Amino acid sequence: MNTKETTDAGISKELALGKFTDKMLDDMRALIGTELRTESCLNNEYATRLAIMRFCEGIGDDNPLWTDANYAKDGPYKTLVAPPSFIFACLGSVQVGWPGLGGFHAETKMTFNEPIRVGEKITAKVTFDGFDGPIDDSNFGGRRIKDYLRQEYRNENGELKATFICSRMRFERGEMQKRRESRAIEVPHPWKDEEIAEIEKQILAERPRGAETRYWDDVQVGDELDVITKGPLGLTDFIAFIAAGAAPIPRVAAHAVSLKRYHKHPKWAFRDPRTHALEPVYSVHYNDYAAQLQGAQIAYDVGIQRTCWQIHSLTNWMGDAGQLRAITGQYRAHVYLGDVVRLGGRVESKEIDTNGEYVVKLTTWATNQRDQKVMPGTAVVALPKRPAA
Template identity: 75%
Template sequence: MTTMDTPRDARVGRELATGRFTDEMLAGMRALIGTELRTDACVNNEYATRLAILRFAEGIGDDNPLWSDEEYAAAGPYGEIVAPPSFIFACLGSVQFGWRGLGGFHAETDVTFHAPIRIGDKITARAFFDGFDGPTDSSFGGRRIQDYLRQEYWNQDGALVARFICSRMRFERTEMQKRRESRAIEIPHPWTEEELERIEDDILAEVPRGARPRSWDDVQIDDELDVLTKGPIGLTDEIAYIASGAAPIPRLSAHGVALRRYRKHPKWAFRDPSTHALEPVYSVHYNDYAAKLQGAQIAYDVGIQRSCWQLHSLTHWIGDAGMVKAIHGQYRSHVYLSDVVRLGGSVVGKEIDSDGDAVVHLRTWARNQRGQNVMPGTATVALPRRSEEPARG
């Protein structure tokens, strides 16, 4: 079939799709609850190679030598390079599934970690549709539902590495667009040179705890985590995250490969009015025009990108001998390009858990320069005890 013969509904338009909730759509999605989803088009990394781990760590701004320095890692608790726990998102960030024509934001993340990812591991990701709540009304974007994808990551030995519950908010784009002006803020943020210098000084002063074990015995309730700073968020930060293998759903592609996919799935893309190029819906994270069609002010960060920052904050604080066992995060407000996000938290509990691990429970936060907590969350980490060997794995 030639271009001129392409049916109108297979052409890509200049707007994002504008579907609506219907009884038929809701019934169809209910019938799919429990389905295992195809992941082939969304897998970015199968193997935790040295370069894949390095590319991902650099893509989230994490320079812990445990992820990249072979000599350093050989002397550490694993005896070799391991991947940061967030590397699972570079294997499979999420899956494009259902809700034809509706917009979406990543709403919440729940992850439990069960085994480290060692260099050379092969990770197999599986995804399941666990259902949805709603529709309900909201002032943020009108009618919405919240759905739940369960993603499991298994290594070559059949061991569960991590389980990720990806919760997304789905909404009607036309309603979200109507409310955009009510959320208007000054963007890009008007930083002064003095403010930027202080931000960069803070970033350069950050040092991971690394090989110095943080003992469970020494941690006290109300202890504060080190503060980690990200930003001002720029276009290259988002490109680096994509290049690391994280997030795109489905994988981003170019030229004829992309065009054939868009002809098959025209709602995956739109035509940019400035360049006349076809762009994926995912470009809301680096294309202001797409972001405005989604009801945002300008381009904004990726939901699970914030969870990667949260995990960076945790591994930075616990040191090489610690282990992150679980995280939870809620995504509130957009983090726009030009924003600065500072991440931290405090200790709210400690115990010996049912696995026999000495764990610390944390309340975590991520605040932007406007004082908004854009990712309230919790975490559980295991720490060595003074009477134990620090090695894990």
């Protein structure tokens, strides 16, 4: 197969194979502090009932506080609210610079204020905050940098709902491809029927804490969260995340709409040699061929998708009256089609913060069936104080 064959539009059968250059680095330094255009990446401007429901279906979270209006009217907000992760369904992220380089989402840092209520209009502002490197990392993908996008989400009254610091690793795809075989594992995982039955039994037993208030007073250091499980991950799980409106950079489109984009920006796409169809770079998350060009084994999850699962775990634990204040997460390994991820956490400390809120600080984790720590992280949750007797 001649992977370097191109069309008249300049679209190749491989992903772009850019290289770090002094000019590229200088150009990117000149962009530091720039507010980025977001129009092509916006998904939902309003937190409508159906937008919230679609998003929750796409991450597998059926908490009635997000999805059942009759239940929510008796809750702490007297109306439906969106899960904290819903900001990704407004705008997951955008692309900036680094022409021809590959990218993996490396780390997430988020802070949250009041929840998004049904009907609110959410606007995202994205700023390029710079990058670290380049540095050499021969064990993974050769020369690389880590860049930072600051994303702020506000409602129509200008109230800040959440801040998301999105960090990505940028690398030369040719170097990643050279090292792919050194990271080879058996994929998809060879599950046995009895293992699948037990996994599905565990998933069906999961429940959010809901209206049963978890009081700060009753939490003890060392307490562990109930585990939630995602998987075995199928293609529909990955597509559902796109259907939820959470596919970043830019929106996924079809037919003439996408073709016009790819002819204008040839490096946004490649031609699949099996189907002869044009596919976006984003298809590394559902197209094995594209994922292998990126240096992975087969199709793999989206970084913010994994963060949505982390938030699902936390909101299940804290109950309706709790509020998520902050999280961090580092993406340490690919999560592939067929994998199972179990998410949990542990209470590390309790305190009254500078705002007078009663908070607990947690260590969180996500572990696959290979016992890889695929997303170590942290969280801060505000809980109600038990009323005096």
